[in-house]
Amino acid sequence: MKYRLTLLMIAVFLTAIFVGCGGDKKGRGGARSDVQEAAQKTYVAPGDLDEYYFFASGGHSGQVYIYGVPSMRHLSTIPVFAPYAATGYGFDKESKAMLGGYTWGDVHHPALSETDGDYDGRWLFVNDNANNRIARIDLRDFKTKQILGPIANISGNHGSTFVTENSEYLLSASRFSIPLPKGRYEKIEDYATKYNGVVSAVKIDSKTGNMSVGWQILMPPFNYDLGDAGKGPSNGWAFWTCYNSERAIGKLEVTSTQKDRDYIAAVNWKKVEEALAAGKAKMVDGVKMLDPKTAEGIVFLLPIAKSPHGVDVSPDGKYIVGSGKLQSITTVFNIEKIKMAVEKKDFTGNEDGIPVLNYDAVKDAEINVGLGPLHTQFDDKGYAYTSLFVESAVAKWKLGTWEVVDKVPVAYNIGHLCAAEGDTKSPDGKYLVALNKLSHGRHLSVGPSQPEASQLIDISGEKMSVLYDAFTEPEPHNAQMIKADKLHPIEVYPKEENKDPKAIWDVKDAKVVRNGKNVEVYMVLVRSSFEPNKIEVNKGDKVTIHMTNIEQTTDELHGLGILEYNINVVVDPGETKTIEFTADKQGVYAYYCTNFCSALHQEMQGYMLVK
Amino acid sequence: MQKYLEKATSFFEIPIDMRSRLLILLAAAMLLPSFFTPMWKMTLYSNQFPDGLLLNIYSYKLEGGKTPNQDDLKEINSLNHYIGMRPLLNDDFTEFKWIPFVFGGTILLALRVVVLGKMSKLVDLFTMFSYFGVFSLWSFYHKMYIYGHELDPTAAIKVPPFTPPMFGHQTMANFEVYTYPSTASFFIAVMPLILLLAMWLSRKTWLNEH
Numbered sequence: 001m002k003y004r005l006t007l008l009m010i011a012v013f014l015t016a017i018f019v020g021c022g023g024d025k026k027g028r029g030g031a032r033s034d035v036q037e038a039a040q041k042t043y044v045a046p047g048d049l050d051e052y053y054f055f056a057s058g059g060h061s062g063q064v065y066i067y068g069v070p071s072m073r074h075l076s077t078i079p080v081f082a083p084y085a086a087t088g089y090g091f092d093k094e095s096k097a098m099l100g101g102y103t104w105g106d107v108h109h110p111a112l113s114e115t116d117g118d119y120d121g122r123w124l125f126v127n128d129n130a131n132n133r134i135a136r137i138d139l140r141d142f143k144t145k146q147i148l149g150p151i152a153n154i155s156g157n158h159g160s161t162f163v164t165e166n167s168e169y170l171l172s173a174s175r176f177s178i179p180l181p182k183g184r185y186e187k188i189e190d191y192a193t194k195y196n197g198v199v200s201a202v203k204i205d206s207k208t209g210n211m212s213v214g215w216q217i218l219m220p221p222f223n224y225d226l227g228d229a230g231k232g233p234s235n236g237w238a239f240w241t242c243y244n245s246e247r248a249i250g251k252l253e254v255t256s257t258q259k260d261r262d263y264i265a266a267v268n269w270k271k272v273e274e275a276l277a278a279g280k281a282k283m284v285d286g287v288k289m290l291d292p293k294t295a296e297g298i299v300f301l302l303p304i305a306k307s308p309h310g311v312d313v314s315p316d317g318k319y320i321v322g323s324g325k326l327q328s329i330t331t332v333f334n335i336e337k338i339k340m341a342v343e344k345k346d347f348t349g350n351e352d353g354i355p356v357l358n359y360d361a362v363k364d365a366e367i368n369v370g371l372g373p374l375h376t377q378f379d380d381k382g383y384a385y386t387s388l389f390v391e392s393a394v395a396k397w398k399l400g401t402w403e404v405v406d407k408v409p410v411a412y413n414i415g416h417l418c419a420a421e422g423d424t425k426s427p428d429g430k431y432l433v434a435l436n437k438l439s440h441g442r443h444l445s446v447g448p449s450q451p452e453a454s455q456l457i458d459i460s461g462e463k464m465s466v467l468y469d470a471f472t473e474p475e476p477h478n479a480q481m482i483k484a485d486k487l488h489p490i491e492v493y494p495k496e497e498n499k500d501p502k503a504i505w506d507v508k509d510a511k512v513v514r515n516g517k518n519v520e521v522y523m524v525l526v527r528s529s530f531e532p533n534k535i536e537v538n539k540g541d542k543v544t545i546h547m548t549n550i551e552q553t554t555d556e557l558h559g560l561g562i563l564e565y566n567i568n569v570v571v572d573p574g575e576t577k578t579i580e581f582t583a584d585k586q587g588v589y590a591y592y593c594t595n596f597c598s599a600l601h602q603e604m605q606g607y608m609l610v611k
Numbered sequence: 612m613q614k615y616l617e618k619a620t621s622f623f624e625i626p627i628d629m630r631s632r633l634l635i636l637l638a639a640a641m642l643l644p645s646f647f648t649p650m651w652k653m654t655l656y657s658n659q660f661p662d663g664l665l666l667n668i669y670s671y672k673l674e675g676g677k678t679p680n681q682d683d684l685k686e687i688n689s690l691n692h693y694i695g696m697r698p699l700l701n702d703d704f705t706e707f708k709w710i711p712f713v714f715g716g717t718i719l720l721a722l723r724v725v726v727l728g729k730m731s732k733l734v735d736l737f738t739m740f741s742y743f744g745v746f747s748l749w750s751f752y753h754k755m756y757i758y759g760h761e762l763d764p765t766a767a768i769k770v771p772p773f774t775p776p777m778f779g780h781q782t783m784a785n786f787e788v789y790t791y792p793s794t795a796s797f798f799i800a801v802m803p804l805i806l807l808l809a810m811w812l813s814r815k816t817w818l819n820e821h
Contacts, residue, residue, distance in 0.1 A: 491680035527689050528767075551689065552682035600693070600767055 038467040041458060044071040052420055052481050054433060055110050055124055056454065059475030062105035064126055064137065069420070069431050069481060072456055072470035080135045080144045081105020081128050088559065088569035089144075092577040098147050106130040108158060108477040109226075113167040113209070117231040117317075117425030121486035123209045125170050127160035134161055134172065134202055136209050139487050148211045152285035153180050153198045159227040161202075165235045165425075169201035169214055169269065171228075173240050177221035181285035192247040195221040198289075199240055199265060199299075201272075215272055215281065216289045217299055219265065220352045221247050223256070226310050226375075231425055232317025234335040236270040239320055241308040245351070256307070257326065263301040263356070264311055264322050266338060271298045293353035300342060301351060303359040304331050310375035310416075314384070314399055315425050319364065323373035323386060330373045330386055332402070334364040365402040369395040374415060375478075377422035379429035379459055385422075387414040387434065394434060394457065396464060408464040410455050412438040418479040419459065428483065432457040432464070435476045443471050452476055491554035493574030500576035502546035507531040519583075521545040525558035525571055527598040530591070533606035537583045543608075548576040559594030562608060570595050583610045623731040628816045631809035632725045635733065638805035639721035641798040642714045645670045648794035651751070653775070655687065655786045668751075670710045670795065672701050694784075695766025696758055706750060713743055730813060737806045744799070752777055 044050055050068025058065050062082030066075045082104045083090025090099050105128035113123040124137040133149030134157065151157065156175030163170045177197040179186035186194040196218055203214035222242040230237035245262045248255030275281070275295040281288035292299050308324040320333040340346075341362050347355040372390030379385070383405070386395045392413050396406040416435045420428035439453035451471040458465045495505065504510060504522050510531035513520045519541045524531040525548065537543055549558050549571040559570040564585065571577050593604035627635070649667035656663045664683040665676030675684025688698040701707060717740055724732040752774070760772040775781065776790045792800075 492682075494679070527692075551685075553686045553689070554680040556689075598693075603767075 034465070038458075038465070042070045042072065042456060042468045044068065044073070049484065050075075051484055052431065053484055053487060054418070054479055054481050055112070056435070056472055056476040056479040057107040057110050057126060058473055059108070059477055060104060060106045060130070061474055062107060062128070063473070064107060064110060064124070065473050065476070066142075067454070067470065067472070069433070070456060070467065072454065072468050074470075074472075076142070077473075078137055078142055078144065080107060080126055080137065081131070081133065081147070085568055086570075088571075088577070091567060092569050092579050094578070095144075098144065100147065102131050102133075104130065105133060105135075109161055110478060110480050111161045111163045111170060112480045112482055113204070114163050114424065115166055117165045117235075119421060119424055119480075119482045119486055120167075121482065121488070123167075123204075124480065125161040125163065125204075125211075127157050127172070129156060129158045129175065132157045134170065134211060136211055138209065139489065141490055141493070145209070146211060148202065148213070151200070151202075151213055152287045153182065153216055153289065154200060155182070155198075156223075159199070159224045159240045162228050162238075163204070164201075164229040164238070164269075165231045167204050167206065169203060169229070169238075170211070171238055171240070172200040172202050172213075173224035173227060174198045174219075175223050175225065177219075177223070180218070188249055191221055191249045197222055197224050197242070199224055199227075199238070199267060200287075201238065201269060213287050215276055216284070216287050217267065217272070218284075218289055218291045219299075220245075220354070222263070223252075224265065225308070228311050228313045228320075228423070230313050230317055230320075230335065231315075234313055234317040234320065236268060237335070237338075238267045238269055239311045239313070240265045240267075241304070241311045241322060241324075243307045243309075260306055261303045261359075262306050262308055262324075263351075264304050264308060264320070264333070265354075266300045266302055266320075266357075268298055268300075268342075291353075297342070299354050300338070301354055301356045302333055302338070302362055303348070303356060305329060310373075310387075312376040312378075312423065315378050315427055317425070319399065321376045321384065321386075323369075323376065325372050325374060325389060328368055328371050328373070329366045330369045330376065330397075331363055332365040332367065333362050337362045337364070367397055367402045367404065369397060369404055370407065375417055377417050377419035377432065378427045379419060379422065379432075380427050381429060383459075385417060385419060385432055385459065385464075387417045389413055389415065389437075392436075394432070394464060396459070406463055408457060408466060410434040410436055410457075410466065411442050411453060411469070412436055412440075416476075416478040418481050420481045421483065422481065430458075430460050431481065432459045433479060433481065434466075435472075435479060437475075439469075439471060442469055454479075491573075492552050493572060495550075495552060495574055498548070498574055498576055500546070500548075502578060503548045503576040504546075505548065505550050512536070517541050519543045523547045523560075525549045525560070525593070526551060527556065528593070528600035528604040530560070530593070530604060530606045535606070535608045536611070537608065538611045539583060539586045541583045541610075542580070543583050544578060544580050546576060546578050547571050549573055556597060557595040558597055558604070560591055561594040562591040563589045565589060565608075567591075568594060583608070586610050622814070623729075623734065625730040625813055625817045627724065627728040627730060627733060627809065627813045630816075631733075631813040632728060634805050634809040634812070635721050635725050635736075638802045638809070639718045639725075641802040641805065642718055644798045645714055645795040646711065649674070650793055650795045650799075651790065652793040653788065653790045655783075655788050657785045657787070659785075666699075667793065669707075670714060671707045673699055673704070673707075693766065693768045694770045695763030695768075697761070697763070699758070704754070706747075706754070710747065717743070730810065733806065733810060733813075737803060737810070740806075741803055744803070748777075 052069035054067040054069045056065045064078040079089035107126045110126045112119045132151045132154045136146045138145045155178045158175035159173030161170040174197045177195040198216045200216040201214040223244045225241045227240040244256035280295045304322045305327040307326045311322045323330045341357045346358040346361045349356040369386045370388040370391045374387045376386045393409045397404045414434045419432045420430045434455040436453040454470045454472045456468040510524045551573040561568045589608045651668040653666040654663040667674045756774045759774045
């Protein structure tokens with residue numbers, strides 16, 4: 001082990017040097033593939049459609065980016081945790097309220113809703129690592145519909161939003177332990193005893209998709225990292241890796257890497273539900289919290305080589321695959337063996353009352369996949385694909401025989417990887433996207449702020465081959481790839497569905513209503529005019545504008561921008577949006593359509609006159 | 612002359628035989644599709660609308676093609692307003708009120724012929740319906756003419772007055788417009804032919820008997 005670690009350290013060191021000397025333009029040895037074949041496989045002719053949707057997390061941009069596979073074309077952006085001027089998100093009353101005053105979020109792990117362990121195309125959930133939130137995007141209209149949080153007791157919602165087999169729950173966890181409940185001060189020196197982590201499940205309403213905090217478990221002050229929900233035989237279980245079981249503080253790079261093993265926390269959520277029914281939960285900051293000291297059998301720890309990162313459940317639900325950045329092996333646990341060890345109480349210790357399972361009794365294999373293994377995805381032929389951060393490669397290995405059969409280099413430093421429906425019960429195989437952290441030298445230089453790289457890899461054959469380099473918005477962590485025919489989005493909001501009491505559908509109903517200092521404008525947007533095209537207010541008036549785009553044709557969007565008033569909204573066909581502001585600047589301010597609509601788009605304008 | 616009139620009069624007295632009565636019933640049935648299928652169909656293709664904008668004209672309403680992502684009638688009106696054409700609104704077509712009524716009346720008249728069984732009544736029916744048919748076509752053409760000619764002089768885009776095609780293809784601005792009769796019209800067109808057949812058959816029967 002010591003010897004292997006030394007080797008690893010050298011490798012990390014060399015990689016650092018290599019990355020540091022990225023200026024060497026000739027040195028992009030990276031992945032090359034047969035150019036003609038790759039071009040044919042990725043070319044989507046004008047007017048033709050892609051085969052898969054690829055939903056990439058936008059990291060600290062707070063958004064979700066949609067790409068088409070195999071073309072890797074960026075199709076659209078779904079604003080989630082940050083205002084997005086292009087669609088007016090965060091400017092109108094509703095989206096502003098949803099953002100709750102935050103102007104950024106950190107999206108890491110999108111999760112598509114599932115039915116029977118397969119994507120059902122209903123919702124996409126995404127986490128916010130920074131402000132402890134979770135958002136739900138409705139795939140009927142590709143819009144963010146709900147933002148839950150900041151979630152009580154969760155600090156650094158990184159181990160999120162993996163969904164259970166039938167979308168009963170999605171996972172949530174604390175990456176950074178803190179004194180609980182939030183708002184309490186404890187000295188950092190008391191970290192090991194007075195700080196706590198939390199693993200949690202957010203309940204999803206099966207009809208509406210509405211999210212609410214289901215339950216939480218009070219955990220030792222480790223850093224809970226990544227998770228996955230069980231399926232098939234492991235359905236009813238949830239898994240999270242955790243680093244820093246040293247409970248160290250300060251320079252974690254050193255202090256948290258002293259022990260040879262950390263853990264995967266395995267939660268039996270069926271048992272959690274029983275404990276809740278038995279009234280074993282305490283309310284902490286309004287949330288049902290279980291303490292493993294008093295609620296036995298709900299959580300166990302699986303020892304795993306130090307500082308693990310990803311944990312992924314195989315399509316058949318039998319294997320739990322854990323990988324750590326500081327090792328060269330991927331560990332495979334067997335759910336049946338875990339259940340057996342739990343039953344036999346085959347424990348080798350405990351952490352704050354949480355039993356630690358006997359490593360040798362629960363593991364099926366240790367696979368030498370390569371340096372810095374992180375995450376694993378699956379195909380339809382029984383193979384697993386593990387990303388190797390340090391090695392900048394993807395390793396392909398066989399479930400059951402545990403042999404590594406192929407390896408392909410990527411450019412560079414891969415984090416997550418996403419195979420076509422690769423985390424469901426029935427992966428499609430075919431395509432895999434490597435989500436790389438570094439891209440230098442692979443694209444025209446754009447200065448110091450470099451894009452991330454997403455590389456499309458063909459996994460249909462025995463040998464993997466890199467087909468295409470795409471450069472994605474910062475910063476894709478995880479992604480989800482779903483067959484295009486599973487989604488049936490609308491492109492127009494049907495008039496009948498618009499229940500906004502302030503909606504109007506006829507230019508004749510357009511009006512300005514004054515009530516004291518409140519001015520309410522009922523506005524119609526239709527090619528190519530605003531009705532009313534004149535709004536007279538007094539300085540200091542509170543102005544509310546309800547805008548209805550009465551078009552019922554796809555792609556006929558209209559925008560409203562008011563000059564120097566920092567107002568910008570885009571209203572989709574059939575949609576009503578409301579903006580509120582105070583007319584605090586005197587003078588005449590034009591407003592105009594921001595979203596090109598027609599031959600007379602330039603003429604679509606009006607004046608706000610502030611007396 | 613006298614002889615001819617006598618012959619004509621005697622023709623009008625010919626009784627309608629059973630077979631012809633059944634045919635008249637069939638002819639009346641030919642009007643039924645007009646209560647639920649379109650009479651005329653207009654399709655407008657352009658670069659932006661490769662699948663076309665569809666307008667179905669029924670005897671009692673206008674209906675645009677409708678997909679979840681597009682309301683064709685609304686879209687046609689949105690586009691037409693740029694050239695100052697008034698919107699196609701169901702309420703503006705008085706035809707939609709009286710045409711179904713006339714069809715209903717015609718069916719009743721046909722039943723009357725079946726019961727009374729006289730050639731004169733059948734000729735009445737044929738003549739009235741033919742007149743009605745020609746009038747309807749003229750009315751339709753006139754409507755098209757009005758819509759294409761009475762353009763708002765303040766329109767953003769000035770186009771010379773025009774009449775949209777009744778049959779066939781025409782290029783209008785960036786649109787290729789195709790207009791053709793639709794299901795109900797084909798049935799209606801067959802109707803007078805069946806009546807003629809009924810006349811001929813009854814006359815043949817009568818001639819054989821005399």
